[in-house]
Amino acid sequence: MDDIRKMVAPGRRALLAGAATLAGTAAGLGPARAQAPAGGTVKVGLLVPLSGLYARFGQLMRMGAELGVRHVNEQGGVPALGGAKLELLLFDAGDSTEKAKNAAQRMVADHPDLVACSGAYLSSFTLSATEVTERAELPMLTLSYSDLITSRGFRYVFQTSARAGDQAKGALPIMLDLAQQATGKRPETVAILTDNTASSLSFVQPVRDGAAGFGLRIVMDETFTPPLSDATQLIQKVRTARPDMMVMPITVISDVKLLVEKMNEFGLGRGRVPTIGAGIAMAQSDLLQNIRPAQLEGFITVVGNWDAKGQEAMIEEFKRASGEPWMGQNSIATYGDIWIMRDALQKAGRADRRAVAEALRSIDITEGAALYYPGRRVKFDATGLRENAPPVVVQWQNNRPVTVYPRDSATAELFWLKR
């Protein structure tokens, strides 16, 4: 088999070169899917916003992917393909679903030899981009949370983090258990303070529905429209309600600043009212330019992926190269995606997108790429969702957000004040 591949390799290489020059015109619909030559390169794509409103997040993902490709290549590339190196192609998803979809179309049309891709930051971008990649049978790995992504019967999309709905449902019992472990006592009252964005509302809904079932009493429930101009009244209410814990999913960074500063002003910060957010608005490095990190001490947020135990060397390298204070879910998950692609290529033994997809469907690994995902196991179910992907709980401790759950990823213990 290997021999045959080596024999056809030069022809393939010529074809690749030809495809590259004619990419604009000759590619067409039924592209010839090239196999990588031994010791050659295999193309993988990254489709993220590199311009516009979300460019910053796209850049973080790009840095993660570039580091991943470098590491894979330094560590021998894809052995099953004769040590073939990965080559990363970037595609700008822009700032709208339409641009994301057009970029995906460009990606599949101009590069029929791509074997897999990762993207596209926002769930709505991922949804529209995967409409294209699905039809082109190009496997796409994504960190996006939306429940819709893997509920469309698609076969070429692979969701690596817990879905938004599952994160929301899972967050409350996890937090209650963590609080009990830390203090020996379960919280009895909860306050809800949320903005009215879709992701925040979907996060608090299971809390509203399920609180009673966990023996929790909702003592305050406030919804506001971002952006806030003043948080005094809202935090006043929190002080009056004096809850054992508060669920506060906030998406806008300026609102995070106002609420956190006001809580500190009212003496509710530093974990006095343990406060749980959702998503990365409360843990992204941009916060450091907006707020004194000491004020964030004790704040908790639930995300899909985060800097975890066992990744120290890689994270250090990332921080040195990027100048970022920590790596965060976007960079880590994208870094991990490159490793999953490498493992899938290794398993497929062929640089063919359908073979890679088939390998992804049957992959089951607990080391290598699995190190970069909470739960430490990469196995996708029939819909493409990574099985048993838990949410990650992150808490601000000593001026930086650290992972406190799940246990095998945690780099610190949860800090929860005893009353």
Add this chain to the structure above:
Amino acid sequence: MFRPLSPGRMIWPILAFCAAYALLGLFVTNSYHQLTLTLVPIWAIFGLSWNLLSGMTGLISFGHAAFFGLGAYTVALLFVKLGLTPWLGIPVAGLVGGLSGLLIGLPTFRLRGHYFALAMLAYPLALLNVFLWLGYQEVSLPLVRERGWAFMQFADHRVYIYLALALLLVTMVAMRLVERSRYGMALMAIKQNEAAAEALGIDSRRLKLLTITLSGALAGAIGGFHAVILLVVTPEAVFGMLISAQALTVAMFGGVGTVWGPVIGALVLIPLGETLHAQFGAVLPGIQGVVFGTAIIAVILLAPEGLYWKAHDLLRGRQAPQPEDAPAPRQPSPSGGPARVAPAEDAPLILRAEGISRAFGGVKAVRDVTFSVRQGEILGVIGPNGAGKTTLFNLLNGFVRPDAGRVLLNGQDVTNLPPNRLARLGVGRTFQVVRPFARMSVADNVMSGAQVHAGSIDEARELARGAMRRVGLETMADARAGTLSNLDLRLMELARALAGQPRLLLLDETFAGLGGAEVDQLLPVIRGIAAEGTTVVIIEHTLHAMVRLVDRFVVLDHGAVLAEGLPEEVTGNRAVIEAYLGSKWSAHAGA
């Protein structure tokens, strides 16, 4: 319009364009380029929908995304919730778009100019939040693996190009027909001057509602089709500011007010944007926006009216100097025309104002004015500036409702009728400020006045020809209105009013800004109009021309009738002299 185009000549450039485009589509195999080729007709149609409302009526809409987005969501939700195929969903989207156009138009047409534009801006922004609130952040059109064609899903992306192109072909032909129909003429008249259009007998509110309904339907339908291409509908993607802006951009870039404008705009801008994105997006992220913006600014600076009109002008410039292009010297005005005698004192009354009054706040602009106009006469209404002359005209033809009193036309009470109804009853009017369509020929400008009585476009042509003959402009029929002298503009304005075949013509300061020689040319024209049986009431504040023209004067001062009578009686009247020149002169006159 005045020069009839054969159906073939109207349609064949469109057919040729579409055929060439189809041929191009046949040979493009790259699916990304196929997508770009599909997006061009989509945005062209959206631009045409905007052009129908804003380009043709001059009511700028910053909110066309409202219709577009509703159409997109209609198709997506019908598909997801009810399993309805987009083949049926798109027509429904058209209906939804049309209905929303009507509902939006009803309150919004109370506003004019910038206020209308700003109000329109609000609708898509509001809808965006409504759809967020409804929980439709992301509506994904299901992938149908078997029998995809039944749900407008094709593996061969060229099918989408041809679907979009077919829609574009139908839209362009329809727009071309509209442009040259009486309906299109009426829209242009509204764009030119809504008040004047009303005075020509055009029910502008009804027409505007019809137009926003049609425009909304078109935007809704193409929004629905776009949903099929997008596959995932999000509020930002269909209601966003950029969507409304896209319609404006392609139309203004290509040229407003023409079928080809939005098509040219889309044809240049969409591939340019995509190419820039493809070339620079991953290399120098963000630079594509800068280049795109610079290109638009450059074109707007070099061709402010859009590429189409620039090319149009360049082609015309190359043809010059051709004799028919330079305005031909106008024929001398019909010097005598039919001999005219002032009507007898017992001639029947055509118009009578009975004690009409109107106050604006504390200012009594018109106070208890009573006078009559006899059939066939030329009546001059004079008075110093601010005497209430124009308000009186506005009362007579319905722009302003009187607080008291009534207006009788041929003995029939017409006091509270709107201007367009009065126009249909035979009251024509010109305005102090002439606002012609600079780009259109004299004949086309005049033809916009033939609205009321013409049953067909041919009849309108005939009426326009007759009206131009009556004012002596027939040799200049093909001259562009923008090249006319002040006098010719006045004559054109007269001809436009005459094309509506009024029995009573109200002329508002027709002599304003004209020199002595020009006045001398204009006087016989007006006399001729009266001689042919049209009653004329003319406002002026200068007396010298009027005394040579009118049969009788009504003199207004401070909103009330100061004097009434034959020219020689009025000019000798002490009160009149005092009102015009002050008491010193009246004392002098009395001496």
